[in-house]
Each structure stands twice: as C-alpha cells, then as structure tokens.
Amino acid sequence: MADIGTLHYLVVAAALFVLGVIGVLTRRNVVIVLMSIELILNAVNLNLVAFSRMWGNLHGQVFSIFIVVDAAAEAAVGLGILIAFFRNKETINVDEIDLLKW
Amino acid sequence: MTPVATPFFFYMLSGLAIIGGLLVITRRNAVHSALALILTLLAVAGLYLMLYAPFVAGVQIIVYAGGIMVLFLFVIMLVSLERTVKERQFNRIWPVGLLASCALLALLLGVYAKGKTLFEGRPAPPLTESSNTQQIGLMLYGNYMFAFEVASLLLLVAILGAVIMAKKRI
Numbered sequence: 082m083a084d085i086g087t088l089h090y091l092v093v094a095a096a097l098f099v100l101g102v103i104g105v106l107t108r109r110n111v112v113i114v115l116m117s118i119e120l121i122l123n124a125v126n127l128n129l130v131a132f133s134r135m136w137g138n139l140h141g142q143v144f145s146i147f148i149v150v151d152a153a154a155e156a157a158v159g160l161g162i163l164i165a166f167f168r169n170k171e172t173i174n175v176d177e178i179d180l181l182k183w
Numbered sequence: 184m185t186p187v188a189t190p191f192f193f194y195m196l197s198g199l200a201i202i203g204g205l206l207v208i209t210r211r212n213a214v215h216s217a218l219a220l221i222l223t224l225l226a227v228a229g230l231y232l233m234l235y236a237p238f239v240a241g242v243q244i245i246v247y248a249g250g251i252m253v254l255f256l257f258v259i260m261l262v263s264l265e266r267t268v269k270e271r272q273f274n275r276i277w278p279v280g281l282l283a284s285c286a287l288l289a290l291l292l293g294v295y296a297k298g299k300t301l302f303e304g305r306p307a308p309p310l311t312e313s314s315n316t317q318q319i320g321l322m323l324y325g326n327y328m329f330a331f332e333v334a335s336l337l338l339l340v341a342i343l344g345a346v347i348m349a350k351k352r353i
Contacts, residue, residue, distance in 0.1 A: 085193045087302040088295060090230065093197040095291040097204050097223070099284050104208035106280030107273045112213045112259055116220050119251065120204055123227050126239075134234045135302065139315075142239050143322050149246050150334045154341035156251045160258045161348030167262045168351070174267070176274055 090131035098124035109174045111166075115159050122152045192233060200226035211268055213259045217252060224248045238316045 097120055104117025126145040133141025167173055203223030210216045224247045231240035274280075295302075323331050 085189050085233075088299060089193060089197075090234070091295055091302065092292070093200065093230070095288060095295070096201050097227075099288040099291070100201070100204035100208055102287060103281060103284040106284060107277040108208060109270070109272060109274050110213060110267055112255065112262070113207070113210075113216050116207055116216055116255065119220060119247070120207060120223065123224065123247075126243075127227055127230060130231055130234050130236045130239055133236070139318050139322055142236050142315075143319055143327055145236075145239055146242055146319070146323070147327075147330060147334055149242055150338060153246060153251055154337050156254055157341045157345040158348065160254060161345035163258060164261060165348045172266075173262050174270070 087131050087135045090127060094124040094127040094131070097121075097127065109176060111163050111173045111175055111178075114175060115156065115163075118155070118159075119152060122148055189233065192229070196226045196229040196233070199223075200230070211272055213267070214256070217255050217259060220255075221248050221252050224252070236315065238319050 101117045101120035101124065104120065105114055108114055108117065126148055129141040129145040129148070131141075133139060133145075163173060166178065170177065200223045203219045203221075203226060206219035207216045207223065210219065224243060228240040228243040228248075231237075231243060
C-alpha cells in the first residue's frame with residue numbers, strides 16, 4: 082500500500098487505454114474519436130515511462146518522445162481530413178462517413 | 184531528493200487522469216471533452232514527474248497541452264457544433280463496444296495479476312534526475328539518430344498532408 086510500484090502505473094495506464102478504446106468504439110463525433118486516440122497514446126506513454134523507471138535506463142523515455150511526435154502528426158493529418166470532409170458533407174458523424182462502404 | 188507522500192500524490196493524480204478520461208468520452212459538447220482531455224494530460228504529466236522523467240513531463244505539457252489541444256480547439260471551432268450537440272452521441276452498437284472494452288480491461292488486469300511477480304521482484308534503481316534532459320539528448324543524437332531523422336521526415340509529411348487536406352482546391 083505504502084509502496085507505489087510499477088504495477089500501479091500499469092493498472093492506471095490500462096484504465097486510460099480502455100477508456101480510449103470505449104471512446105473510439107462508441108462515440109459518433111469524429112473530434113471526440115480523435116481525442117480518444119490521444120488518450121490511448123497517453124496510456125502507452127505512461128507504460129513506457131513506468132518500464133523505463135523499472136529498468137533504470139532511458140530507452141522508454143526516448144521512445145515515448147517518438148510517440149508524442151507520432152501523436153502530433155496523426156492529429157494534424159486527422160484534423161485536416163476532418164475539415165475536408167466537413168466542407169463536402171456538412172457533418173462530422175462517423176457513421177455518416179460511408180462512401181466506401183458497399 | 185527524497186519523495187514525500189508518494190501514495191497520496193499517485194492516487195490523486197491517477198484519479199484525476201481517470202476522471203478526465205471519463206469526461207472526455209461522455210461529454211456532449213466537444214469543447215468540454217477537450218478541456219477534460221487537458222486535465223488528463225496534466226495529471227499524466229504529474230505521473231511522469233513522479234517517475235523521475237522531468238523532460239517527458241515538460242514535452243507532454245508543451246506539445247500536448249500546448250500544441251495538439253490548441254489544434255483540436257481550433258478545429259472544433261471551425262466545424263459547426265450546434266447540430267452535433269443535439270444529435271445522438273453514441274452509435275447504435277455501443278453495448279457491443281462497451282462489452283468488448285470491458286473484456287479487454289479484464290484481459291489486461293488478468294495478465295497483470297498473473298505476472299505480478301515480474302514487476303515486483305526488481306528493486307527500482309534510482310535514475311539521475313539532474314541530468315535527465317542531457318542523457319535523453321545524448322541518446323536522441325546517438326543511439327536513436329536514424330529514428331530521429333525519420334521522425335523529422337514524418338513531421339514534414341504530416342505538415343504537407345494537413346495543408347493539402349485543408350486546401351479548398353488542390
């Protein structure tokens with residue numbers, strides 16, 4: 082109880098990850114789906130930094146910085162696609178994006 | 184520096200992070216979701232500080248809370264909100280998604296419970312906190328040189344992609 086170990090951080094990260102997955106699977110608003118993806122990436126980062134602390138080296142922290150770079154790239158492209166889509170269809174609901182669905 | 188009241192801060196920060204995550208996926212208004220996500224990001228940055236990772240905590244606050252969230256807020260203001268706020272917020276198969284996510288959580292917790300000894304047997308050696316940024320910089324320009332260059336290329340491609348997507352006429 083008094084000692085906070087790696088496992089505690091892993092459980093918090095698992096909770097954040099599952100919250101993000103729930104958001105991706107159930108929400109209709111594309112902006113909130115993208116925010117849920119950010120939650121998932123944050124959970125992964127928390128895991129990496131916790132393992133970096135556990136092993137006593139910095140590889141996990143460097144890798145988490147690369148994941149932050151990926152998150153920035155993904156958010157920029159995703160929001161660009163969202164603006165292009167909104168200009169064409171006047172909606173941002175996921176289940177109305179079905180042009181490629183047969 | 185010896186840490187003080189570690190369990191209190193850990194439970195407070197993780198509680199704030201999880202409450203923020205819950206608010207992100209349940210709020211009707213996307214602006215409220217964005218503000219809750221900022222709360223989560225700041226709480227996770229606090230957890231990084233507790234894990235002796237001050238540079239990652241700074242990057243988290245500057246890049247995430249400062250950069251990416253501003254991008255999100257701009258896009259929320261560009262796309263109209265009035266219609267989506269009045270509509271149904273969850274899709275029709277949300278019970279299936281909820282069930283699958285709960286199964287995933289149960290799987291993760293089961294794995295952690297089974298492999299508990301893997302994470303507890305090793306005494307965590309303390310990392311040097313004063314030279315954390317220096318060490319990360321040396322690794323970024325040493326071991327991870329190639330990955331660093333590829334990341335810069337990825338950011339260039341992402342900028343080009345975002346500009347081309349958002350252009351009115353290509």
